[in-house]
Amino acid sequence: MGYTELTVWTRGIIMDKEGRDIVNSVAAAGRIEGKQTQAMENYVDNPDRTNAPTRKYCRISDVEIEHLLTYENEQPNIVVLVEQTMVKGWDYMRGMPPGGTLVINTHYSPEYMLRFVPGPERLQQLVCVDAAKLADHKWLYYRLGELGLDRLSTEGAAERSKAVAPDIAAPLIAAVVKTTGIVKLETIEPMIANIAAFRAGLASLQVLQVQTAAARG
Amino acid sequence: MSTKGTHIPDWLKVPFAGITPAPTQERGQDLFPTGNWRAIRPVYHDKMPPCNNACGTNEKIQGYLDLVKRGKYLDAYALIKEDMPFPSITGRVCYHPCEQACNRGKYDEAISIRAVERFLGDLGLALPKDVVKAGVPNGKRVAVVGSGPAGHSAAYQLARLGYAVTILEKSPRAGGLNRGGIPDWVLPQDVLDKEIARLVELGITIKTGVEVGKDVTWDDLRKSYDACVLAVGLTEPNSVRAAGEDTPGVVYGLPFLRDIGMGTSKVKLGPRVAVIGGGNTAIDCAREALRQGASQVTMITIEANPQEMPCVPEDLHDMLEEGVELLHGLAMTAVLGGTKVEALELRPARFAGKVNASPIEIDRSAKPQRFVADNVIVAVGQHASLGWLPAEFKTERGTIKVDGFGRLGDTNVFAAGDVVQMGSGQPLMVVNAVGDGKRTAFNLDKVLRGEKLRPRTIAIDVITDLQRMNMTYFPHFPRVQQAMLAPVTRKLSQAEVALSLSEEQAVAEADRCFSCGTCNACDNCYLVCPEPCIVRADRSNGLYKILVDYCKGCRVCIEECPTGCLEGVPELDFDAGVVRMDTAFAITQGLHGRQAEELRKLPERAAKDIEGWR
Numbered sequence: 001m002g003y004t005e006l007t008v009w010t011r012g013i014i015m016d017k018e019g020r021d022i023v024n025s026v027a028a029a030g031r032i033e034g035k036q037t038q039a040m041e042n043y044v045d046n047p048d049r050t051n052a053p054t055r056k057y058c059r060i061s062d063v064e065i066e067h068l069l070t071y072e073n074e075q076p077n078i079v080v081l082v083e084q085t086m087v088k089g090w091d092y093m094r095g096m097p098p099g100g101t102l103v104i105n106t107h108y109s110p111e112y113m114l115r116f117v118p119g120p121e122r123l124q125q126l127v128c129v130d131a132a133k134l135a136d137h138k139w140l141y142y143r144l145g146e147l148g149l150d151r152l153s154t155e156g157a158a159e160r161s162k163a164v165a166p167d168i169a170a171p172l173i174a175a176v177v178k179t180t181g182i183v184k185l186e187t188i189e190p191m192i193a194n195i196a197a198f199r200a201g202l203a204s205l206q207v208l209q210v211q212t213a214a215a216r217g
Numbered sequence: 218m219s220t221k222g223t224h225i226p227d228w229l230k231v232p233f234a235g236i237t238p239a240p241t242q243e244r245g246q247d248l249f250p251t252g253n254w255r256a257i258r259p260v261y262h263d264k265m266p267p268c269n270n271a272c273g274t275n276e277k278i279q280g281y282l283d284l285v286k287r288g289k290y291l292d293a294y295a296l297i298k299e300d301m302p303f304p305s306i307t308g309r310v311c312y313h314p315c316e317q318a319c320n321r322g323k324y325d326e327a328i329s330i331r332a333v334e335r336f337l338g339d340l341g342l343a344l345p346k347d348v349v350k351a352g353v354p355n356g357k358r359v360a361v362v363g364s365g366p367a368g369h370s371a372a373y374q375l376a377r378l379g380y381a382v383t384i385l386e387k388s389p390r391a392g393g394l395n396r397g398g399i400p401d402w403v404l405p406q407d408v409l410d411k412e413i414a415r416l417v418e419l420g421i422t423i424k425t426g427v428e429v430g431k432d433v434t435w436d437d438l439r440k441s442y443d444a445c446v447l448a449v450g451l452t453e454p455n456s457v458r459a460a461g462e463d464t465p466g467v468v469y470g471l472p473f474l475r476d477i478g479m480g481t482s483k484v485k486l487g488p489r490v491a492v493i494g495g496g497n498t499a500i501d502c503a504r505e506a507l508r509q510g511a512s513q514v515t516m517i518t519i520e521a522n523p524q525e526m527p528c529v530p531e532d533l534h535d536m537l538e539e540g541v542e543l544l545h546g547l548a549m550t551a552v553l554g555g556t557k558v559e560a561l562e563l564r565p566a567r568f569a570g571k572v573n574a575s576p577i578e579i580d581r582s583a584k585p586q587r588f589v590a591d592n593v594i595v596a597v598g599q600h601a602s603l604g605w606l607p608a609e610f611k612t613e614r615g616t617i618k619v620d621g622f623g624r625l626g627d628t629n630v631f632a633a634g635d636v637v638q639m640g641s642g643q644p645l646m647v648v649n650a651v652g653d654g655k656r657t658a659f660n661l662d663k664v665l666r667g668e669k670l671r672p673r674t675i676a677i678d679v680i681t682d683l684q685r686m687n688m689t690y691f692p693h694f695p696r697v698q699q700a701m702l703a704p705v706t707r708k709l710s711q712a713e714v715a716l717s718l719s720e721e722q723a724v725a726e727a728d729r730c731f732s733c734g735t736c737n738a739c740d741n742c743y744l745v746c747p748e749p750c751i752v753r754a755d756r757s758n759g760l761y762k763i764l765v766d767y768c769k770g771c772r773v774c775i776e777e778c779p780t781g782c783l784e785g786v787p788e789l790d791f792d793a794g795v796v797r798m799d800t801a802f803a804i805t806q807g808l809h810g811r812q813a814e815e816l817r818k819l820p821e822r823a824a825k826d827i828e829g830w831r
Contacts, residue, residue, distance in 0.1 A: 011254075051254045051769065052254060053253070053254070083256065084256075084789055085253075085255065085256040085787075085788040085789055086253070087789070088253060088788060088789070089252075089253020089254070090253060106789075108789060112789075113789075115792060116789070116792075
């Protein structure tokens with residue numbers, strides 16, 4: 001694996017931190033393993049709007065990254081959708097080279113989700129993990145009452161939590177790492193706050209091998 | 218600070234990234250189709266209102282109340298006539314299970330649905346011609362045996378489907394139980410006559426004085442008609458098997474009412490009358506006895522208290538108001554006297570098993586009680602008279618054996634009404650017989666058209682939980698009370714006891730309807746949507762549309778829907794309906810692309826503009 005791009009699609013404010021945790025932890029783990037890595041956020045999408053689509057990027061390379069200052073992943077090998085309905089809304093497959101991986105947080109099966117994927121022939125595998133259930137996700141779980149009192153808003157609520165992947169990011173990281181081997185499991189595991197959800201994600205993810213499925217029928 | 222009068226250079230007038238044109242502006246939604254922000258999609262999904270579900274013939278009650286509310290009485294009448302051939306009759310006699318089921322009953326008071334139905338029924342009867350037309354004739358002949366509620370309903374629906382229907386009625390006048398079982402002061406005969414005239418208007422032939430088994434045989438029926446509906450009802454009164462029950466002066470409930478209804482009654486009641494039985498017929502007999510000249514009427518029931526009596530509570534209340542006395546926990550074991558009734562012998566009794574069902578346990582060891590009476594009316598239920606029917610189609614209870622669709626084996630003969638429903642747990646009421654007649658007619662039509670009969674498999678979502686509606690939209694409001702004649706005067710005459718609603722009252726009552734689970738075009742969703750993404754062609758159920766490209770799934774319309782017909786469906790349950798949005802990131806595509814083009818030219822244009830300004 002010479003050079004890999006990971007793009008995470010998430011929703012503004014309510015799941016912003018989940019996306020950031022995924023790219024940051026993967027990039028940090030890559031760096032520990034001695035690779036050249038990069039993680040950054042996208043400001044084109046204006047991520048400060050609730051539910052708006054936002055993207056987070058991560059690059060891992062064995063050699064020095066050439067286009068270090070380009071702020072968008074143009075050829076993502078791995079795409080993660082932090083919220084399941086995003087599968088319908090955008091062309092997140094744009095630029096993906098053949099043999100890619102799509103990871104979705106959903107309770108639906110990969111066979112069901114495949115119908116929504118634009119250009120599924122580029123996928124090697126479609127991975128579904130019910131991260132919200134595994135992490136016992138509660139919407140707006142960031143001390144809402146307290147925030148309501150001192151800021152009169154939930155905006156940026158996640159920023160207060162210093163823990164990495166305390167919630168639905170943990171099973172998603174597990175799914176990404178286990179199915180793609182982008183970094184080693186043992187490198188990334190110590191960084192994860194919600195280790196139970198991380199392990200549950202490893203155990204319960206569902207993988208559909210798209211290319212073999214296509215070849216079969 | 219106002220920008221009015223400020224010079225805005227051309228290049229600032231195009232929408233550029235960061236300034237999003239309103240979605241209603243031309244191509245605005247292309248630029249920013251926020252539909253893909255949505256995880257839940259609002260969907261208009263009408264549910265089954267509880268009234269509609271509880272009604273024996275599933276009248277679209279919410280629908281006609283809504284039309285009455287808007288003053289569209291004729292439409293409302295036409296809607297009611299889809300399921301109910303004679304709203305003016307059920308508007309008077311129905312035991313209104315709809316009102317018991319009404320969700321408003323849990324909130325303040327149930328809606329007076331029956332009174333509104335009567336208002337519509339009377340309006341329909343006042344029309345010079347009925348709104349319902351017979352179907353295009355299909356050349357098939359169907360006989361309906363019996364002109365009671367079930368037969369009337371079956372004949373009506375079959376005529377609407379295009380069949381040539383002949384009703385065979387045993388009595389000299391058509392109407393069956395509507396005429397012979399319901400007293401005049403509940404249902405005036407002229408109302409019934411007008412409803413029967415409406416049947417004749419539909420092209421139905423009514424042959425009175427024709428008895429199946431005597432004038433027409435079973436084989437005749439099957440040979441002369443393509444199909445046949447047996448709606449013969451329960452005509453024979455049950456006896457209580459008491460000693461001396463054949464004494465002159467003992468009469469049976471249904472024949473007593475029937476003879477009065479048909480105008481052939483010869484019964485002269487003495488001043489003291491005892492009525493045996495605790496059901497609706499017994500109540501009607503007791504009240505009729507007062508009108509026939511009795512001064513002291515006592516009802517003797519086996520049930521231990523009024524709550525256990527198998528009757529409509531409000532009829533019981535009206536009866537008690539008229540001064541009928543109740544004796545509970547007693548059975549008549551003998552009629553004393555020889556040539557005429559002098560007294561009754563009563564003994565304590567109770568139901569050995571289920572309440573209101575055989576067997577009855579009479580305490581023979583107890584000292585009999587003597588009850589002085591001049592006449593006894595025995596009203597303890599009816600059974601069918603089916604001597605002419607082949608034994609294979611009879612059940613051991615003495616009813617007609619039918620399959621789940623009202624069909625007798627593989628024949629083209631169907632049966633409907635009390636003669637089928639007795640013992641099924643369904644109360645033997647007019648509206649249930651009407652519903653049975655309707656369904657049987659539709660099943661018969663399917664069989665004659667060669668279609669397969671299939672049981673209903675779609676689950677009905679009845680909305681009974683007030684939490685599923687938004688109750689903040691409904692103020693408490695009292696029920697409009699139907700006026701009634703005073704007990705002292707009404708018990709001496711055949712005048713109708715309950716009076717009809719005025720137009721204002723009917724509209725006020727219909728206005729109280731929650732329209733449970735069904736869109737009534739209140740326009741609330743249209744008004745509360747924070748984005749203009751609910752559109753409507755007209756204010757009408759079914760004409761509201763949601764622009765799925767733009768709806769963000771904020772749920773405001775769902776939460777604010779008063780009736781609960783809007784519901785949130787997970788977006789992924791839909792395979793289609795959302796455009797993929799490419800503009801959020803593709804700054805070289807779509808409208809953003811055009812903006813980018815403008816922005817590239819910006820330096821030179823800006824410079825020119827500045828020069829010009831100088």
